[in-house]
Every structure is written in C-alpha cells, then in structure tokens.
Amino acid sequence: MDRQPDNVTFLTVLCSCSSCGDVAEGRALHERIRCSRFERDTMVGNALISMYGKCDSLVDARSVFESMDWRQRNVVSWNAMIAAYAQNGHSTEALVLYWRMNLQGLGTDHVTFVSVLGACSSLAQGREIHNRVFYSGLDSFQSLANALVTMYARFGSVGDAKRMFQSLQTRDETSWNAVILAHSQSGDWSGALRIFKEMKCDMKPNSTTYINVISGFSTPEVLPEGRKIHAEIVANGFDSDLVVATALINMYGKCGSSHEAREVFDKMKKRDMVSWNVMIGCYVQNGDFHEALELYQKLDMEGFKRTKATFVSILGACSSVKALAQGRLVHSHILERGLDSEVAVATALVNMYAKCGSLEEARKVFNAMKNRDAVAWSTLIGAYASNGYGKDARKARKVFDRLGSRDTICWNAMITTYVQNGCAVAAMKIFREMTGAAGLKPDAVTFIAVLEACASLGRLSEVKALHAQISESELESNVVVTNTLINMYARCGSLEEAERLFAAAKEKTVVSWTAMVAAFSQYGRYAEALDLFQEMDLEGVKPDDVTYTSILFVCTHGGSLEQGWRYFTDMAELHGLAPTADHFAAMVDLLGRSGRLFDAKELLESMPFEPDPVAWMTFLTACRIHGKLELGEAAAERVYELDPSSTAPYIAMSNIYAAHGMWEKVASVRKKMEERGLKKLPGLSFIEVDGKLHEFSSGGKYHPRTDEICEELTRLHGLMRAAGYVPDTKAVLHDVSEGEKETMLLYHSEKMAIAFGLVSSRGSGEPIRVVKNLRVCSDCHTATKFIARIAGRDIILRDCNRFHRFSSDGKCSCGDYW
Numbered sequence: 133m134d135r136q137p138d139n140v141t142f143l144t145v146l147c148s149c150s151s152c153g154d155v156a157e158g159r160a161l162h163e164r165i166r167c168s169r170f171e172r173d174t175m176v177g178n179a180l181i182s183m184y185g186k187c188d189s190l191v192d193a194r195s196v197f198e199s200m201d202w203r204q205r206n207v208v209s210w211n212a213m214i215a216a217y218a219q220n221g222h223s224t225e226a227l228v229l230y231w232r233m234n235l236q237g238l239g240t241d242h243v244t245f246v247s248v249l250g251a252c253s254s255l256a257q258g259r260e261i262h263n264r265v266f267y268s269g270l271d272s273f274q275s276l277a278n279a280l281v282t283m284y285a286r287f288g289s290v291g292d293a294k295r296m297f298q299s300l301q302t303r304d305e306t307s308w309n310a311v312i313l314a315h316s317q318s319g320d321w322s323g324a325l326r327i328f329k330e331m332k333c334d335m336k337p338n339s340t341t342y343i344n345v346i347s348g349f350s351t352p353e354v355l356p357e358g359r360k361i362h363a364e365i366v367a368n369g370f371d372s373d374l375v376v377a378t379a380l381i382n383m384y385g386k387c388g389s390s391h392e393a394r395e396v397f398d399k400m401k402k403r404d405m406v407s408w409n410v411m412i413g414c415y416v417q418n419g420d421f422h423e424a425l426e427l428y429q430k431l432d433m434e435g436f437k438r439t440k441a442t443f444v445s446i447l448g449a450c451s452s453v454k455a456l457a458q459g460r461l462v463h464s465h466i467l468e469r470g471l472d473s474e475v476a477v478a479t480a481l482v483n484m485y486a487k488c489g490s491l492e493e494a495r496k497v498f499n500a501m502k503n504r505d506a507v508a509w510s511t512l513i514g515a516y517a518s519n520g521y522g523k524d525a526r527k528a529r530k531v532f533d534r535l536g537s538r539d540t541i542c543w544n545a546m547i548t549t550y551v552q553n554g555c556a557v558a559a560m561k562i563f564r565e566m567t568g569a570a571g572l573k574p575d576a577v578t579f580i581a582v583l584e585a586c587a588s589l590g591r592l593s594e595v596k597a598l599h600a601q602i603s604e605s606e607l608e609s610n611v612v613v614t615n616t617l618i619n620m621y622a623r624c625g626s627l628e629e630a631e632r633l634f635a636a637a638k639e640k641t642v643v644s645w646t647a648m649v650a651a652f653s654q655y656g657r658y659a660e661a662l663d664l665f666q667e668m669d670l671e672g673v674k675p676d677d678v679t680y681t682s683i684l685f686v687c688t689h690g691g692s693l694e695q696g697w698r699y700f701t702d703m704a705e706l707h708g709l710a711p712t713a714d715h716f717a718a719m720v721d722l723l724g725r726s727g728r729l730f731d732a733k734e735l736l737e738s739m740p741f742e743p744d745p746v747a748w749m750t751f752l753t754a755c756r757i758h759g760k761l762e763l764g765e766a767a768a769e770r771v772y773e774l775d776p777s778s779t780a781p782y783i784a785m786s787n788i789y790a791a792h793g794m795w796e797k798v799a800s801v802r803k804k805m806e807e808r809g810l811k812k813l814p815g816l817s818f819i820e821v822d823g824k825l826h827e828f829s830s831g832g833k834y835h836p837r838t839d840e841i842c843e844e845l846t847r848l849h850g851l852m853r854a855a856g857y858v859p860d861t862k863a864v865l866h867d868v869s870e871g872e873k874e875t876m877l878l879y880h881s882e883k884m885a886i887a888f889g890l891v892s893s894r895g896s897g898e899p900i901r902v903v904k905n906l907r908v909c910s911d912c913h914t915a916t917k918f919i920a921r922i923a924g925r926d927i928i929l930r931d932c933n934r935f936h937r938f939s940s941d942g943k944c945s946c947g948d949y950w
Contacts, residue, residue: 142170146179155187162192174200178208185216211243218251226251240264242273249279255287278306285314290323309340316348324348325357339370343379350386351641352674358383362396374400378407385414390423408434409441412449421449425458438465440474447480451487459484475501479508486515513545540566540575547581551588557825559585560594576607580616587623590903590930591820595620615643622651625901625928625935642668642676650682654934656945658690677709684718688725689934689949696722713739717747724754725949729763745775749784756784756791764788779810795867817881818903821892828884831876837888844887845878852918860911877911882929886916890923899926899937907931917942 142165149158162180170176177200184193197205197213210233217226230248233240245265252258262280265271271280277300284293293314300307308331315324328345331337342365349358362371362380370376377400384393393414400407408431415424428446431438443466450459463472463481471477478501485494494515501508513528532538532546543566550559563582566572574582579602586594599617607613614637621630634640634648645668652661665683668675675683680703687696700719703709716739723732732751736743748770755764764785771781782805789797805812815830828835835841861873868876877883882904889900908916908931920927921942929936937945 138170142168142176143179146176146183150183150186153187155184155189155192158183158187158189159192162196172204174204174206174209177204178206178212181209181212181216185212185219188220190216190220190222207238207241207244210238211241211247214244214251215247218247223251223253227253227257240268242270242276245270245276246279249276249283252283255284255289258283258287272301274300274302274304274307278304278310281307281310281314285310285317288314288318290314290318290320303334305335305338305341308335309338309344312341313344313347316344319348319350321348321350321354321357337368339373339376342370342376346379346383349383352388353672355384355387355389358387359392371399372401374402374404374407378404378410381407381410381414385410385417388418390414390418390420394423403434405436405439405442408436409439409445412442413445416445416448416452419452421453421455424449425453425455428462438469440471440477443469443471443477444480447477447484451484454488456485456488456490459488472500473502475503475508479511482508482511482515486511491515507541509542509545511545513542513549538570538572540572540578543570543572544575544577544581547578547585551581551585554588556585556588574601574605576610576613579605579607579613583616583620587620589818589820589825590624590901591825592621592624592626592901593820593823595624595626609638611637611639611641611644615641615647618644618647618651622647622654623930625899625930627651627655627657627935640671640673642673642679645671645673646676646679646682649679650685653682653686653689655937656689656935656947658686658692661686662695674707675709677703677712677715680709680711681714681718684715684722688718688722689946691726691949693722693726693728713741713744713747716743717750720747721750721754724751725757727758729754729758729760733763743770745771745778748774749778749780752781752784756787759788759791761788761792776808777810779805779812782810783812790864791862798867813906815881816905817885819885819889819901821889826885826888828881828888830881831879832881832884833879835884835888837891840891841884841887842879844891845883848887848919848922849878851922852915855918855922857915857918860909860914863909863911877915880909880912882908882912883915883919886919886927886929889927890919890925897925899928901928902930904929904931907933908936913944913948917944 142161145161146158149155149161158180165171165176165180177196180196181193184190184196193213193216197209200209210229214226214229214233217223217229226248230240230244230251233244245261245268248261249258252261262283265276265280270276277296281293281296281300284290284296293311297303297307297311308327312324312327312331315321315327324345328337328341331341342361346358346361349355365371365376365380371380377396380396381393384390384396393411397403397407397411408427412424412427415421415427424446428442428449431442443462446462447459449455450462459481462484466472466477466481472481478497481497482494485491485497494512498504498508498512509531513531528546528549532542543562547559547562547566550556550562560582563574563578563585566578567574579598583595583598586598595617602608602613602617614633618630618633618637621627621633630648630651634644637644645664649661649664649668652658652664661682665675665679668679680699683699684696687693687699696719700711700715703711703715716735720732720736723729723735729751732754736747736751739747748767752764752767752771755761755767768781768785771778775781782801786798786801789795789801817828819826819828826835833842859874859877861870861877864873864876866873866876882902885902886900889902893900908929913936916927916929916936916938920938920940924940926940927938929938934946939945
C-alpha cells in the first residue's frame, strides 16, 4: 500500500514552492492537501498562506486564511496574511488586518510588528506602531529594532533612524545597513560614508552594505569615493554579485561617468534585464543618446525581453535626438510586448512624438490611452506648447481646461507652458488661480516656474512675495529653489539680496556659484566675478560649461582679451571641458569687441563644428560696432541662410547702412523684411509702480498719465541739454531731419518708463527699476546717465543683455562697454 504524505512532507514541499515562486506546483499540492486529513491542520494552513503570499497570489492566500475557523487560526496565521499583503505592496489591506487582529483580542508578537512596520504608508503611521511596540515591551528583539530603523529610513526621518540605531544594545549587519540607507536616501552621502567607515571597525560589510552606501552617490564630486568603494568591492569578491554590479553601474551613471559604468557592465559575467535597463538609463541620463540606442538594439541578440523601464528610457533618448524613425520602431516593439496600455509607456510615446515634431501621432497615442494620469495630460499640454501652438498657449489651455480634476503636476505644466512661450503675465495669473480658487499648495517646480515669470517682467515685489511663500512652505532649504531665487533677485535688480542668499546658503552647488558669478558679471562687477570664480576653485567646486560661459562674458564686457584666452584654454587643460558653440561665440564676441575682426572671423572659420547663427550674429554685431560694411554684409548673408526667421541680421545691417548714410540700402533691407513676412520686434519697457506693472512702447502715448510723462521728458531734455547732452541721432534709422530724429529719440520706451517712475515717486530715494525687451540704444544710455545725475536717483535698467546701474553721479556700472 502507498504511504500517504504527512504534515512534515507537505510543509517541506510548500517551503520549496515558496522559495522558487512556483505557484502552479503550489496549487497542485494544495489540491492534494484538500483530499488529505491535513486540510484543517493549522501549520499546513499557515504554510499555504505564506506560499501564496510569496508567489504573489494574494486572492488564494486570503481564501485559505478565511477558510480557517477561529479555532484553527493562531498568531502565525495572522502574521502570514499580514506579511503577504505587506510584501506585495498592499499596505492598506495589511494594516486593516492588523487592526482586525487587535479587535479580536489576539496578542501580537514581534513578527507581527515587523510586517506591519513594512506596511506603514506614512511616518505618522510608523510612529503610532512604534508607540505600540514600546508599550508591548517587544523592542528588545533585534529584528524588530532593525525594522524600526528601516521604517524611519524609508520615510526620510534620518534623525529618528539615528536615534533608534544609537539606542540598540547590539547591532548586526541589518542595523548598520538600515542607518546607512537612511543617510543615502536623504541625500547625505557624506553621512552614509562616515557610518560605513564606523561599521568596518565593528564588522565586515556585506553586499547590501555596499549597495546602500553607493546608492547615495549622485554627483561628480563624490566620484573619487565611489571609485575607492568599487576597489574595495572587487577586493572582497562582491563584484561578481549581479545586484552589486548593477548598483555600481547606477552609481557611475548618476555621477556622470558613463564610460566607467560601461566598463562594469562589460565585465559582468551574468546580466539580467535590470542591469541592461540601468545601463541604458545611465546613457540617457548623461546625454549619450546614440550609445543608448546602440545598446537597445543589442538586446535582440541577447534574447532579453524589453520591459516597461526599457521603453521609457529609450523613448527619452529618441526624444532628445529627435529620432522619429527609431521612435516608431520602438513603438512597434511596445505593441509586440503588449505594453502600450501602460500609462508610463504611453506617456513616454506622447512625449517622444511631440519632441520629434509629430503632434498628430502624439495625439493619436494619447487618444488611445484608456487611463490618463496627470503626467499624461501635462505631457500633452507641453506637446502643444513645444510644437508652435503656444504663442498664446490657446491649444494647451484648451487641453488643460478639459481636465476634470487637476493636481499640482497639471498646474505646473500649464504655468511652465506660459513661461516658455513668453506669456509671463498669464503664468502669474494661473498661479494665483492654482493657489486661490483651486486651493492647491505649490511645490518646488511651481515656484521655480513662477519666479522665472516674475523675473522676465522684472517684478521685484512679486519675487519677494514668492520668497515669503517659499519660506512658509519650508522649501528654502531646497538647493534648486535657492539657486533660482539667487538668479531671480539678480535679474530683478536686487544684487544685494542675491548676495545675501548666496552667503546664507548651507549647500552651494556649482549652479549656486555660477549663478552668483553671472550676477556679478551682469552688473558690471567684473573684479568680484573673477574673485568669486577663484574662490570657487579654492573650495574644490569644479566649474562646468555654464560657469565658463559666464566667465568669458566677464572678460568680453570687461575688455580682458588676454585673460579670456587663458580661461578658454583652461577649460580643456584644467577641467577636461570641451568648448561648446557658446564658448566659441563668446570668444568671437571678445575678439570682435576688441577690434580684432579678422582674428574673430578666422576663429569662426576654424571652429571644430559648423558655426551656428548665434556665432555669425555675434560677429555681425562686432561689424556694426566698428562700422565694417563688407565684413558685415558677408556675415549677414550667413545668418539669413542659417536662421531665415530672425529679424536681427536685418536690423544690424540697417544700422550699418544708416551709419554710412546709405538710406537706399536701409529702405532695401526694410523691403526684404516685408517680402519675407518679418516684423521688427517693437521696443517695450516695463516699470512696476505701487504693485502694478506699466508697459511703454517707443512713441506710444496711450498711458493715462501721458501728459505728465511728456511734460517731465521735456523738462529733463532741457536740463540735459544745458548740462552738455548731445542726442546721438545715428541711433535713428530713418532718413528724416535732425529735429525729427531728436523728437523720436526723446520718446523711446525706456525714457518714457523712467520719466513715469520719476513723476510717480517724487521725494523717494529708492532706485527706479526698468526692464527693456531689447538692447538699450547708445542715445538712451547716454541720456539715462544725465537723468540719474539731474534727478539724484539711481536708475537700474535691465536690457536683453545685461544690467545697467546708473548712479546719481552720472556713471554706469557697465563702464560704457556693452
């Protein structure tokens, strides 16, 4: 007669099914148990719940649990079901079951609390469970103490995690690993590294230790430490561990070293889909988009099935290089894998098609989405904005208005759309709607976008009001927000406030230093900008390409040709930075302004890549400054060809022709512009008075206080003439009499804004702040120096290039070099 299995046999086989995740075998065994005398055996029932939970089959687990009567269930039964829910991310169900267990008067043990702590979905819930642990007297169990440290780490409460860790009488690898992870997850890589070193004095790190410590390494500055730990991992034989190697790839990627990440990837003897995804993501993150696409194509040869993460990353690469054909191929792979219904994948497809200029395909994918979250809607809003529908953002706004419920992401997308398309006033209006009628709390992204809107209009009072809101929201410690505030205060004419914020910042990144260097350079404080750059170097902060752009601006506008050349060569020699088109354009500008036009032209033609319209326009501007007609005409032809929609080369050539008295040529340029449907951007100036923004256009007399403004300008003109002012009529590009030219100059938009500022603030000693959308003309620059001296007031004028601070002694911060 065949021998029937006993409960020990069933328990052993169920444990095996749990370990290998074989739910089919587990179900077959369950059927045999039903036909045996062990169907009501508590230990077997508990093992079934545990097996189904570990095989992600929660319906089966709950079915077994509910089929057990109250006499059959014990604490282990409840613990197994709670653990099944917690391990599979069903936090609410786990916690409900825990409270139900308490209501039934069943005693909880340390195993219960370990699972429940893993199920907590907020810090408040975690603290409540911690209190129950304390009163239960079970906190002496090592596994429970470790679970408490891990819970606090998970919610970013580093202080609580450290206090819990320090209170432990004994510490094992799990305790150390949890507190290291707490520091890493909060961005405190130095704290994680310090505890890692302390741990090594007490015990040997394991694979999880190495993974946890390097997970916090995410900037180039920490790369040397990452390399040291990598060497230690190799020395201890953990480099063959698949998860550790993948963590190393991720670390090198976040620190900006794609080639070192690839070296680790290539040395791996075994790879899974996660390691492939991390390597592809590393390339995308660091802008190595073509390498990402090449690696993606190799997946076919390796026989791996692409996942959701693969598609989201590679679609980002397609978007960045506008690889529409490749993007369509990826779309076909998505359809083959049946992942087109995944919201994240579909949203990435919408973004890819939009960035590649195929709005019709983007809309088609969006319309086919059965479930659309806030990110999907926001992506479509951004698609309309980026494809030329955003001049007034009408289509983007229609999409936004169709949303039934809008969260912060949607509002941020709409605000950003307005800002990107120059609709600053609309951006500020919708921000007020968001925080007012909608009652939503702005986040860091919101404030960054709205600050940009305020700065574009020069509204210092609005920036101050937003700064107050940022402080109330406890976002001032956010380094990105602080950097934005520094930049925006500087752009709104309050360099003093920008300096104060920079000095008070606890954390200064390369962006912080660069923002302050740029601020000093924009205000003509070149010596301070260069001193700060040197201080940055002494602090060990490596400058990036944006820092060097600012420094070259300092040299250009400070007339330091020799120093500019030195910094240009230092980029590559000292910091390994290849000069970009912006840096070459800056050097062309420096040479051109110094009068070395042929050297500038030679540099243009010897660049390692084709000069872009900005570089040629920079050279053309130098030709205008020095009145070089033939060189200017040649440069203008290149800009016409490379950027046919730009009005800048036409205006520059009009200036050159006018300076040479070639009025027929001026008329010819105007006619060309008309034929090509191009219109010169009107000169506009803005000034804020009593919290209201006032706009002025050249010659425009529509302001309600126009009579007062004109009277003030006439009064100032007479005083200026008496003080030695001579109008620069060369700035007028019309073939009219000298008297008519003088009248036209008198009513330039910036002069009208300044006059309005004076009549609106008589008796005040505060500076007058004006923002202009174009470069200030030579006559207005000279006239404003006279006005500042006559009125005894500082005047801060921000044009499209820089700040001009006209002091009451009649001098400008730019040193007349702009």
